[in-house]
Amino acid sequence: MDLKPGAGGQRVNRLVDPFAQISYHFLQFLWRTLHLLVSLWYLQVSMVQMIEGFLISSGLVKRYGALDIDKVRYLAIVVDSEEAYQISKVIQLLKWVEDMGVKHLCLYDSKGVLKTNKKTIMESLNNAMPFEEAVEKDVLLDQKQMTVEFASSSDGKEAITRAANVLFMKYLKYAKTGVGKEEPCFTEDQMDEALKAIGYKGPEPDLLLIYGPVRCHLGFSPWRLRYTEMVHMGPLRYMNLGSLKKAIHRFTTVQQNYGT
Amino acid sequence: MELYNGERPSVFRLLGKYMRKGLYSILTQGPIPTHIAFILDGNRRFAKKHKLPEGGGHKAGFLALLNVLTYCYELGVKYATIYAFSIDNFRRKPHEVQYVMDLMLEKIEGMIMEESIINAYDICVRFVGNLKLLSEPVKTAADKIMRATANNSKCVLLIAVCYTSTDEIVHAVEESSELNSNEVCANQELEEANATGSGTVIQIENMESYSGIKLVDLEKNTYINPYPDVLIRTSGETRLSNYLLWQTTNCILDSPHALWPEIGLRHVVWAVINCQRHYSYLEKHKEYLK
Numbered sequence: 001m002d003l004k005p006g007a008g009g010q011r012v013n014r015l016v017d018p019f020a021q022i023s024y025h026f027l028q029f030l031w032r033t034l035h036l037l038v039s040l041w042y043l044q045v046s047m048v049q050m051i052e053g054f055l056i057s058s059g060l061v062k063r064y065g066a067l068d069i070d071k072v073r074y075l076a077i078v079v080d081s082e083e084a085y086q087i088s089k090v091i092q093l094l095k096w097v098e099d100m101g102v103k104h105l106c107l108y109d110s111k112g113v114l115k116t117n118k119k120t121i122m123e124s125l126n127n128a129m130p131f132e133e134a135v136e137k138d139v140l141l142d143q144k145q146m147t148v149e150f151a152s153s154s155d156g157k158e159a160i161t162r163a164a165n166v167l168f169m170k171y172l173k174y175a176k177t178g179v180g181k182e183e184p185c186f187t188e189d190q191m192d193e194a195l196k197a198i199g200y201k202g203p204e205p206d207l208l209l210i211y212g213p214v215r216c217h218l219g220f221s222p223w224r225l226r227y228t229e230m231v232h233m234g235p236l237r238y239m240n241l242g243s244l245k246k247a248i249h250r251f252t253t254v255q256q257n258y259g260t
Numbered sequence: 261m262e263l264y265n266g267e268r269p270s271v272f273r274l275l276g277k278y279m280r281k282g283l284y285s286i287l288t289q290g291p292i293p294t295h296i297a298f299i300l301d302g303n304r305r306f307a308k309k310h311k312l313p314e315g316g317g318h319k320a321g322f323l324a325l326l327n328v329l330t331y332c333y334e335l336g337v338k339y340a341t342i343y344a345f346s347i348d349n350f351r352r353k354p355h356e357v358q359y360v361m362d363l364m365l366e367k368i369e370g371m372i373m374e375e376s377i378i379n380a381y382d383i384c385v386r387f388v389g390n391l392k393l394l395s396e397p398v399k400t401a402a403d404k405i406m407r408a409t410a411n412n413s414k415c416v417l418l419i420a421v422c423y424t425s426t427d428e429i430v431h432a433v434e435e436s437s438e439l440n441s442n443e444v445c446a447n448q449e450l451e452e453a454n455a456t457g458s459g460t461v462i463q464i465e466n467m468e469s470y471s472g473i474k475l476v477d478l479e480k481n482t483y484i485n486p487y488p489d490v491l492i493r494t495s496g497e498t499r500l501s502n503y504l505l506w507q508t509t510n511c512i513l514d515s516p517h518a519l520w521p522e523i524g525l526r527h528v529v530w531a532v533i534n535c536q537r538h539y540s541y542l543e544k545h546k547e548y549l550k
Contacts, residue, residue, distance in 0.1 A: 031289035038533055110549065153549060157475055157506070164433040165472045171437055172444065184437035188426050191433070214538045215513045219549060222425060222505035229498045230513060 046234065049243060056242030064245045069101040071252045076205035076228070078220055080212030081111035083236040090114065091124040093211075094148070096241050098125055100248070104147050106131075106202060110218045112152035122148065135201055149202050156221040163194035195223065204228060207251045209244070211236040229254060280525065284335050287529065290536040293489035295339035296332055296528075297504055297511075300325065302495035302519030309519070315359050320521035322367060326377055331528045333381045333415045341418040341484060343503050347390065347427055361398055364421070368401040372408055382414035388483035389423030390431070418484055425505035428483050432506075435481035436473045482506055489542075490531045494520040509549065510542045 056064045075097065084090065090107075097105060107114045107121075114121065122128060131149035171184045195201075204224045208217065208231070215232035217225065231247045233239060300321055307317030325342065332340050344364065350357060371378045371385065378385060387402040394402065402421075479485075487507040491500070496517040500508065512534055516527045 027286055027289050030286045034286060035290075035533070035537065038537065110545065157478070157509075160429060161473060161475045161478055164436060164478060167433060168437045168440060168473055172441060175441065184434045184441070186430050186434055186437075188430055191426070191430055213541055216511060216542070217508065217513075218545065219509040222429065222509075225500060225505045226424075226426060226502040227499055230500070231498055232513075 046238065049234070050238065050240065053240035053242030053246070056245050057240060058242075061242075064242070064249050067100065067245060067248055068252045069248070072102055072206055072248060074104045074106070074203050074205045075102050076106040076108060076208040076220065078208060078210045078212070078218055079107070079109045079114065079236060080218070081109045081113050083212060084109040084111075084113040086236055087117050087120060089236050089239065090117075091121060093236075093239055093244075094121065094125055094128075096244055098128060098146050100245075102146060104131075104149075104203075106149040106151055106205060108151040108155075108218075108220050110153040112154070115150045115152050118150050131202065132199075151202070151221070153219040155200065156219045159195065159198070159200050159221065160191075160223055162198050163191060163200070166194040166197060167191070191223070207231065207248070209233050209247060211239060280331070280334060283525075283529065287532055287536075288336060291539050292336045293532060293535045294337065295341065295486055295488040296337050296531065297341040297343075297488040297491040297507075298325075298328065299343045299491070299493035299497075299501065299503055300520045301493055301497055303521060305495065306519045306521045314356075315363070317521060318360065318363055322363070324521045324523050327525075328523055328528060329377060329417065330381075331525050333383070335528070335532065337415075339416045339418065339486065339488075341420060341488060341504070343420050343423070343501075345389075345421045345423070346502065347393065347422055347424045348502065350393070361395055365398050365401055368398070368405055372405050378405075378409060378412075378417075382412045383409060384412040384416045385409045385419065386416065387419050387421055389421045390427055391422060393422040420484070420503070423483070424502040425500075426502060429478070429506060431483070432478045432481040433473070436477040439477065439481075440473055487511065490514060490535050492516065492523075492527065492531050494518055494523055494527075510546045512538060512542070 052061075055061050059065065077093070077097075079090065094105070094107075118130070122130060125146070125148070127144070128146045128148050131147045134145075134147040167186050167190060168184070171186075175182070200221075202221075202224065204226060205228050208220065208225070208228045210217065210230060210232045211234070212218070212232075213235060215230070217230060229251050231251070233243055233247060303317035303321040305317070306312070306320060307314070310316070312320070329340055345360060349360070370376065377383065385405050387406060391399060391402065484504065484507055487509070488504065488511050490512045491504060491508055492514045493500070494516055496515050498513075498515050500513075504511070512531070514527075514531045514534065516523070516530070518524075518527060
């Protein structure tokens with residue numbers, strides 16, 4: 001955690017009055033003390049989660065013994081790009097996911113570190129196939145292998161921009177042939193089709209696990225997150241099988257209204 | 261400034277006000293988020309939990325909303341966005357939809373009156389979303405309050421109604437397409453004028469080269485700007501439900517277990533503290549994506 005003083009911190013140069021200086025330093029002290037207490041709180045929470053994760057991994061907590069993994073039709077994992085360089089940890093995580101029976105997985109980090117290491121990662125998995133290959137061979141519904149999709153920030157907003165240009169070109173073509181100029185009018189289905197046409201066929205994940213310092217999706221495709229449950233798993237270096245099982249178990253108990 | 265939380269003896273109100281000021285003076289030693297977004301989840305569960313009549317949860321939720329907005333603006337948060345009504349919510353029972361629309365109309369009309377939080381904090385109110393889907397009376401009232409507060413500049417309240425992110429993205433594509441098609445037409449006219457020699461000869465170097473819709477075009481045409489620093493969804497739910505999907509790339513997602521009418525100062529303060537803890541990390545990520 002890197003605390004940065006705000007506007008209060010920049011006032012020090014203008015403080016001439018000694019009382020104002022004292023109160024400024026006192027408030028800074030209180031602010032840092034507050035953040036220290038919060039950090040201690042999070043440390044305590046992390047330790048409890050690690051112990052709980054260990055107990056779940058050991059099978060001592062029966063509640064997480066049997067997982068209804070079929071409810072997780074498509075799992076996404078977001079990894080902070082700096083942490084994504086820990087390829088061995090990523091591979092271990094994917095092996096856990098594969099052993100649990102997840103059939104479709106999307107791996108994302110904003111800088112594309114995981115994409116760069118795609119070959120290494122795929123070779124380490126026993127029975128997995130790249131998503132693009134599964135789409136080409138039309139074996140997405142085949143339950144024998146886990147499909148793995150690799151994504152980065154260029155597959156998010158930039159992909160939507162490319163799809164927008166597909167729709168725009170169609171509109172220009174229509175406008176040229178039509179009588180008079182109509183305003184462009186697109187639908188969400190047309191946007192879906194445009195994304196598929198430029199190669200973005202990945203579905204919306206049911207569950208998105210975030211490994212990193214913050215609960216933030218870091219630019220995962222906005223078009224694919226409408227009703228996705230997002231769970232923060234903490235830093236990748238502290239990952240454990242028990243926390244993964246607990247997150248998936250919790251997801252299987254969620255009921256969504258979809259706005260109704 | 262008044263707290264809209266029912267009757268309270270004024271000495272407690274004053275004490276609460278000064279304690280909050282003390283807390284804010286500590287918090288403002290660090291960066292304060294510019295924009296906080298809220299998903300108001302849990303009104304119906306609150307009504308069920310407290311055995312309130314139908315609509316009681318939404319009324320309690322509105323009081324909670326006024327308190328939360330007060331805390332935000334006192335702390336110096338400039339923008340607050342609330343998810344008041346989703347396009348998906350039209351699929352609820354008709355009488356429930358009508359109740360929410362009537363409540364919205366009643367509260368918008370109340371906001372225009374004197375002594376409201378809007379005037380107390382010099383708030384500019386903007387309704388964002390596919391407003392064509394609103395009923396006429398609500399649309400008229402919304403337009404009225406937007407015009408009445410257009411010159412307010414201290415704080416901004418964005419109320420997302422008839423909104424979903426996917427609808428917003430499609431809308432941004434439509435707007436960008438229209439702007440770009442005007443540019444294409446203008447370029448074609450210039451080319452034709454040069455080719456036929458009619459009118460003034462335009463120098464080639466003055467013609468803009470056309471490169472299609474860019475990401476910055478879509479960013480400019482979304483309903484909600486600037487992007488939030490923190491998004492708080494109450495009731496412990498961990499999804500965004502088609503809300504601010506585009507804008508939350510670098511946004512902390514907070515899911516307190518409290519139902520929306522139970523939200524209080526501690527939840528806002530906790531969100532601000534978490535924002536301060538991760539401020540540098542998220543700023544670095546924003547820079548990378550630029």
